[in-house]
Amino acid sequence: MDDDTWVVQGQKIGITSELREYVAAVRAEMQHMQTGLGRAVWGVLKGRSWLDTPGDERFDHADFLRGQLDMTVIPAGMTAKDAVYWQSLAAPLVALDAVDHAALSAWLVGVNAKDPDRPA
Template sequence: MDDDTWIEQGQNISTPNELREYIAALRAEVHHMQTGLARAAAGALSGRAWNNTPGDERPNHDDLLRDHLDMTATPTGMAAKDAVYRQSLAALLVALDAVDRATLTVWLADINAKDPNRPA
């Protein structure tokens, strides 16, 4: 999307259905950002692009965060600049996940408001 597309779309919404569509589009965009960033981070950390990494060697999202990015203690010998960079990437991935979860919560709230007993 262009820089102003989200703003332009948001300021023209006037119905609940339009809001639902906007949130669905937001969720899709955030999911794509999260997936792309995770793959880029995995490639940068391994020195091998995601597309050039065999499928069985590709870390899943949780493994990437746990094993390579999110640190409660810095591994022995790692420079502070590398630790801060990795922790920053972890924070950004977690933030994108939080937005993804929040948009799912909005969707569930909308369903609940219409029919609390409907299967999600």
């Protein structure tokens, strides 16, 4: 067995193409989770389901997360209970964004290893 073999959840990834395939699968699953969770959060905050929301009122996940949920500073006047509620809705979406960034980084490492001067 090669020292460069990466073992993830019992799966052996030994070549770049297997790593790319694994990262693509992780990214696809993450995006499905992000979409579903984002729509559920929308329903909680808006009081109606995503399916019952007219198309022109639906949000782009990244804009919604950054614009309404992602807090590093609590808005003036927000109560602690409201801040905890909003933060509990945002945290899983932020975590999924971190997975997306990590998967992109892994993909870029593969591209760089193959040809560092190739446009990303």
